[in-house]
Amino acid sequence: MLRSKIITLQQAKAILSTMELIITYPKLFFITLTLVLLFFFRKNNKRRVFLVDFSCYKPPKNQQVDRQTFVDKSTKTLCYNKDSLEFMDKMLERSGLGDKTYLSKGLLKEPIDNSAEAAKEEVEMAIFGVIDELLLKTGVQCEDIGILITVFCGYNIMPSVSSVIVKRYNLRHDIRTYNVTGMGCTAGLVALGLVQNLLKVHDNSCALVVTSESTTANVYKGNDRSKLLTNCIFRVGAVALLLSNKPSDLNTSKYELIHTVRSQTSDDDRSYNCIFMEEDVEGHRGVTINKNLLYAAIKTIRLNISTVAPLVLPLSEKFRYLVNLISTKSKVKPYSPNFSKSIDHFFPHVGGKPVLDDLQNKLGFSDEQMEASRMTLYRIGNTSSSSIWYEVAYAEAKGRVKKGDALWQIAFGSGFKCNSVIWKAIRSVNRDEMNPWRDEIHEFPVDVSDIEVIPDLFVASK
Numbered sequence: 001m002l003r004s005k006i007i008t009l010q011q012a013k014a015i016l017s018t019m020e021l022i023i024t025y026p027k028l029f030f031i032t033l034t035l036v037l038l039f040f041f042r043k044n045n046k047r048r049v050f051l052v053d054f055s056c057y058k059p060p061k062n063q064q065v066d067r068q069t070f071v072d073k074s075t076k077t078l079c080y081n082k083d084s085l086e087f088m089d090k091m092l093e094r095s096g097l098g099d100k101t102y103l104s105k106g107l108l109k110e111p112i113d114n115s116a117e118a119a120k121e122e123v124e125m126a127i128f129g130v131i132d133e134l135l136l137k138t139g140v141q142c143e144d145i146g147i148l149i150t151v152f153c154g155y156n157i158m159p160s161v162s163s164v165i166v167k168r169y170n171l172r173h174d175i176r177t178y179n180v181t182g183m184g185c186t187a188g189l190v191a192l193g194l195v196q197n198l199l200k201v202h203d204n205s206c207a208l209v210v211t212s213e214s215t216t217a218n219v220y221k222g223n224d225r226s227k228l229l230t231n232c233i234f235r236v237g238a239v240a241l242l243l244s245n246k247p248s249d250l251n252t253s254k255y256e257l258i259h260t261v262r263s264q265t266s267d268d269d270r271s272y273n274c275i276f277m278e279e280d281v282e283g284h285r286g287v288t289i290n291k292n293l294l295y296a297a298i299k300t301i302r303l304n305i306s307t308v309a310p311l312v313l314p315l316s317e318k319f320r321y322l323v324n325l326i327s328t329k330s331k332v333k334p335y336s337p338n339f340s341k342s343i344d345h346f347f348p349h350v351g352g353k354p355v356l357d358d359l360q361n362k363l364g365f366s367d368e369q370m371e372a373s374r375m376t377l378y379r380i381g382n383t384s385s386s387s388i389w390y391e392v393a394y395a396e397a398k399g400r401v402k403k404g405d406a407l408w409q410i411a412f413g414s415g416f417k418c419n420s421v422i423w424k425a426i427r428s429v430n431r432d433e434m435n436p437w438r439d440e441i442h443e444f445p446v447d448v449s450d451i452e453v454i455p456d457l458f459v460a461s462k
Helices: 001-022 025-043 067-077 082-095 116-138 161-169 185-202 230-235 247-252 270-274 295-313 313-332 352-365 368-380 384-397
Strands: 049-056 143-151 176-180 206-212 238-246 255-264 276-281 286-288 345-348 406-413 419-423
Touching: 001 082, 001 255, 049 116, 049 185, 049 247, 049 384, 082 230, 116 161, 116 206, 116 238, 143 161, 143 185, 161 176, 176 185, 185 206, 185 238, 185 255, 185 384, 185 406, 185 419, 206 384, 230 286, 238 384, 255 295, 276 313, 276 352, 295 313, 295 352, 295 406, 295 419, 345 352, 345 368, 345 384, 368 384, 384 406
Parallel strands: 143 176, 143 206, 345 406
Antiparallel strands: 049 238, 049 255, 206 238, 255 419, 276 286, 406 419
8 A cells, every 4th residue: 555655646746857857948848759659659550552453465476476476486487497486386395384375466477577566556555455454344534643653674765664655645744754764574573662662751642553564575586496485485465563552552452462572682793694685696686595594583582581580470480490490410401391381362473384393392381372384374375574563463363362361473684683571361353353364264273283494594695
């Protein structure tokens, strides 16, 4: 009882002292109080970034091409020698691509048309198609878009693609526009990191991200084997994303952006030189892909995953990994954390079957969790930075994305770079929504397990 009274007296003295300070220094007190409240408000009210929706481009059926047609057209319209044609046929057989991927109109003509005008037509068909669909799906008004980012790897024009879009859709005169180029198949996720930072400083804003590539402008016409792979696996595609930091968009958005993680190994010569745009001895420009690609991919992906792991793994997996790390001196087999315990959907870039196989083995994902990637490679092909969104669309079309699910996208490309993005599903996605897979999702998955990777698929020469 005595202790209680002593405490009460101490509290009374503290109150009196505080009141005395308020009376003596009222301005200082209210300034201090305001700063404290602002600190706690900002700490507890970090701006959230939402993916309202996205749209993937599906070209017309008359642009579909099977393996034999591709080889026949290459024989008739391009100056490939017999060895190059045989090598391309072998790569197509082992690449994991099916017989319904899409080429541009220019590459389907006889003779092929890879002029600047043909490349422009390919790009504009794709980006205008996905933007139109996205605006229809979301109902967003063009004047509400305050940020625009366009993403291309090898296609670069003047005026820029972002200017083309601003003109086409009559976007705001004060819109913040950015063009991401030359960063390979991971550039789309780089753009998301940029959006995340921009939306931290611009209140009540919407951002439009458009990703595509031009197969027309980047076709290789020579016989250097190290440059032929790009002709075989890259196909037409595009995606448009609408992101927002408006609290009012929470209930209508699909996903919330949780983490973005970037890694690169450009300081390593083998990584830096494994994918390189250059001319061959005859002056034909192409992208060299040499035998160091798998080395660079695995090294950079593992570096990126080591950063992602602490952010997403449950405590039990972190503990097991730590115990294994401490025990490495006793020659205990290294422990690979099971990411499937915290990640519901895994969407790696469809760079090739060898990388997909390695990721599945190392990270513990099931065949169903890898299904979207393998089917995207088979049906759509490698569409550069937009590929991972065809994978998300596949999972949505299957009705697998449920409220609260964690999604992990990881992509990699020249430099060498690797980027990861973690999303959380705000709601379950209706499989009947506009989707490039909607009319044929019942045909998948197909069995691609018998496709074998040939040793020289990524080797520069015989």
